[in-house]
Each structure stands twice: as structure tokens, then as C-alpha cells.
Amino acid sequence: MSKETKIEIKSLTIEGRNAVLEAFRSGKPVDKLFVLDGCQDGPVRTIVREAKKHDTILNFVSKERLDQLSETGKHQGVIAHAAAYEYSEIEDMFALAEKRGEDPFFILLDNIEDPHNLGAIIRTANLAGAHGVIIPKRRAVGLTATVAKTSAGALNYTPVAKVTNLAKTMEELKARGLWFVCADMGGESMYRMNLTGPIGLVIGNEGEGVSRLVKEKCDFVASIPMKGDIDSLNASVAAGVLAYEIVRQRG
Numbered sequence: 538m539s540k541e542t543k544i545e546i547k548s549l550t551i552e553g554r555n556a557v558l559e560a561f562r563s564g565k566p567v568d569k570l571f572v573l574d575g576c577q578d579g580p581v582r583t584i585v586r587e588a589k590k591h592d593t594i595l596n597f598v599s600k601e602r603l604d605q606l607s608e609t610g611k612h613q614g615v616i617a618h619a620a621a622y623e624y625s626e627i628e629d630m631f632a633l634a635e636k637r638g639e640d641p642f643f644i645l646l647d648n649i650e651d652p653h654n655l656g657a658i659i660r661t662a663n664l665a666g667a668h669g670v671i672i673p674k675r676r677a678v679g680l681t682a683t684v685a686k687t688s689a690g691a692l693n694y695t696p697v698a699k700v701t702n703l704a705k706t707m708e709e710l711k712a713r714g715l716w717f718v719c720a721d722m723g724g725e726s727m728y729r730m731n732l733t734g735p736i737g738l739v740i741g742n743e744g745e746g747v748s749r750l751v752k753e754k755c756d757f758v759a760s761i762p763m764k765g766d767i768d769s770l771n772a773s774v775a776a777g778v779l780a781y782e783i784v785r786q787r788g
Contacts, residue, residue: 549682551617552609554580561587566620568679569594571606573614584615592701593617594675621685625696627706630669631713633696637668640735641715642783645671647703647751648742649772652678656687657773658740663691665780667738670695673703707754710737717755719747720775724758732759732783740776 551560551567560567561584570588572581574597588595606616627643634641644662649655655678662670678684679699685692700706707717718732719739739755741747752758761770761778770778 549619549621550606550608551619552607552612552615554584554613554615557615557617558584558587560617560619561591561593566624567591567593567617568620569596569618571596571598571603571616571618573600573603574598576614581614592674618679618681620680621682622680622692622697624680624699625669627669627671627698627700627710629696630698634668637666639666639668640733640787642667642735642787643669643671643710643715643737644776644780645703645707645717645737645739645751646673646677647719647739647747648673648677648745649740650676650678651743651772652681652683653687654743654771654773656684656689656692658776659684659688659695659697660691661773661777661780663688663695665777665784667695667780670697671703671706671737672697672699674699674701704750704754707737707739707751711754716757718757718759718779719752719755720761720779721746721752721758722760722763722769724760726762727759727779727782728762730757730759732786736783738776738779738783740772740779743772 551557570593572585603612603616630643631641644658644667659670680697715735715737717737717739739747739751759779761775
């Protein structure tokens with residue numbers, strides 16, 4: 538890992554009023570803000586206002602919880618969790634596909650909560666030639682230090698976009714020519730499906746799979762043949778198997 542990457546990772550947890558306010562005003566992508574519940578003084582109100590302006594997830598918590606989260610012991614009632622890397626825009630993904638002269642290939646993740654899974658999927662996305670990864674804003678892990686480390690450098694090359702509503706984003710992408718396939722045990726075998734053309738591969742949550750609303754937006758449901766005694770694959774492994782079937786069919 539490069540020295541520069543280590544610096545970015547160390548800056549993930551930002552504590553103290555001035556430091557947090559400066560993070561917002563400098564445009565640093567802040568995923569979550571933890572604020573002492575009931576604190577109403579001016580500087581904290583300003584920070585909360587900035588958080589709302591940047592659509593940051595706000596959590597009002599007890600002093601005990603802030604003390605647990607704090608690395609310095611000097612949080613002054615506010616702790617921010619910033620992304621390890623800058624998020625990209627979906628337009629960056631289309632631009633990358635166009636630059637390569639390829640049909641768009643995006644991987645969409647429905648509430649992946651394990652940072653190791655997200656990092657592994659970003660790594661696979663890069664190696665499989667996907668043009669980007671799309672994750673939802675809520676109930677999902679963001680670009681944390683663990684994600685950056687697990688991606689083994691892929692985060693430097695693979696765009697990751699964060700969206701408010703995954704189902705709505707899929708509708709917008711459909712209007713631009715993409716079709717969607719999601720991974721689910723009840724689907725048709727991936728080996729019998731045509732996975733070519735502009736495609737979005739949707740991978741669900743580690744425990745519950747793809748949510749109903751997102752599944753309804755998918756054009757097809759693909760299953761991975763299982764020959765063993767257990768009935769499911771880890772989310773990142775499932776993403777890898779399906780991504781490489783897409784690679785095989787494209788090739």
C-alpha cells in the first residue's frame with residue numbers, strides 16, 4: 538500500500554468541532570456524523586446544518602457512545618466518519634466504458650454491510666473489467682479504510698458511486714439502455730442466460746439477498762449452480778462468479 542493511501546486512511550475519523558467543520562467546508566466526502574444528543578450550542582448547530590446540506594447521515598448519540606467512537610478522547614461532542622476515497626459519479630462510469638469502446642458493465646450492491654465483501658467486490662470489478670460499482674447511501678458500508686485495504690488498490694482505478702435510491706437509479710439507467718440481472722437462488726441458471734450488452738449486475742445483502750423493490754426492477758434473475766451441502770455463497774464470491782460469466786460471454 539502506498540504512503541499516500543495510508544495518509545488517507547488515517548484521516549477517516551475526524552474529531553473536534555473545528556476539524557469536522559473544516560472537513561465539510563473543504564468538500565471532503567463525509568459519510569456519517571455523530572453528534573452529542575441534546576447539544577444545542579452555536580458551533581454544533583453549524584456543523585449539523587453543514588451535514589444536512591451535504592446529505593450526510595446524522596446520528597445523535599450519548600456521550601458514552603461518542604467516547605467509545607473517539608480515538609483521541611477530544612471529540613468535543615462531534616465525530617465524523619469520512620470516506621477513504623472520493624466517490625465517483627455514474628457519468629464517470631459511462632465515460633470509462635466509452636473510452637474503452639465497450640458496452641457499460643456496472644455492479645450494483647444492495648445493502649452490502651461487510652467492508653471485506655465490498656472491498657473484495659471492488660477488486661473483482663476491476664479485474665473483470667466492470668466500469669464501476671454503485672452502492673446505496675443507507676444501510677450499507679461506505680468506502681472505509683477496511684474496504685480500501687481489501688480492494689488491494691482497485692479503489693484507485695474503479696469508480697464507486699453512492700446513490701440515495703438504488704431502485705430509482707436502476708430506472709434511470711434503464712432509460713440509458715442498461716438491463717439488469719440479479720443473483721438469487723430461485724433464478725434461472727446463469728449458464729442458460731444471455732449476459733451480453735449494456736448490463737448491470739445486482740448483488741444482494743449477505744443475509745437477506747436482493748430486496749424486493751430492487752428485485753422488481755431487475756429484468757432477469759440468475760442463479761449459480763450449487764453442488765454442495767449448503768445453499769448459498771458469500772456475496773463477494775457470488776459477485777465474482779457472475780461477473781466472470783459476463784466476462785466469458787463478452788469475450
